[in-house]
Amino acid sequence: MTVIRHIDLDIESGEFVVLVGPSGCGKSTLLRMIAGLEEISGGDLVMGGRSVGHLPPAERNIAMVFQDYALYPHMSVEDNMAFGLKMRNEEPAHIAGKVRNASGILKLEPFLDRLPAQLSGGQRQRVAMGRAIVRDPQAFLFDEPLSNLDAALRVEMRLEIAKLHRRIKATTVYVTHDQVEAMTLADRIVVMNGGNMEQVGPPLELYRRPKTLFVAKFIGSPTMNTLDCDIVERSEGRVRLRMPAGDADLPSTEASHDLTRLTLGIRSEDLDICSPDAAWFTGELSVVEHLGSQTFGYLDIGRDQTITVEFPRTSTIRVGERVSVAGRKEHAHLFDPNDGRRID
Structure with missing residues (x-):
């Protein structure tokens, strides 16, 4: 059975790449393939110009956490950190120096x-x-290293990993299901879906311009609001969509020419309170x-649908209040409801 498909990814030396996606998407399998x-x-798998896909794990010069x-x-602790070097029959003085250096970086001396x-x-x-650092590996692989920690420790260790990467500038591939880890740690994020790479790019690029509906809904917390809307009118460079509380004119392209519906995406922070006659959505909190x-x-x-709206942090809104909101048109996202691709 084929689990990973159509992977074409270049990782620069010193880059921090995070693989994210739902359970079963193939991210840990891809990491294990890199590790051997x-x-x-x-x-083929190439590291430093050398094909290593046929090599056993011990010969790939990779450290996995x-x-x-x-x-x-x-x-x-000292023996755990030194064990791999002892197995290589390295000199005791060299091993002691490596352990001392790594324990200093990670504040483990006591x-x-x-x-x-x-x-x-x-x-x-x-x-x-x-234990990974002392080996001076060609790359570090992290397989959900923080998932067993409580919330406070996850934040602390996330900061430690970020500081470590800045200090040693090692090439790193990191697997997580936690998009906060991905957004804060990554130089680039790879969103996996069904064994495929759905989108690759810097964190804010994926957040602000997702290429697919899957990425739009996966990246960001709370998730992006999405709604299927009928197209009621077209003009050059514009499309009018029928919203639950009123119509909205939005920028569009010829890619939507043959469609009768579009999926609208709008993030919670891009919705503002407005008068009912200007609303896209009206409802009860x-x-x-x-x-x-x-x-x-x-x-x-209505229609068994709920959208998330971000209000000012000092807001005194209460459950049961009736509210009208409209989206900021420049931050609206349009997708083909048939294949989930972005309409640019």
């Missing part, structure tokens, strides 16, 4: 004599990262979330 833990049935840390429980069971989850993850820095309202617009 899964067989590549076709195509796993979700479950994979530390030896009977070894101290814990070198401890066993993994005596460490917190974040400290164990730093040990796993240190079913849920309000006051998050401190942000306030979100969930607006029931």
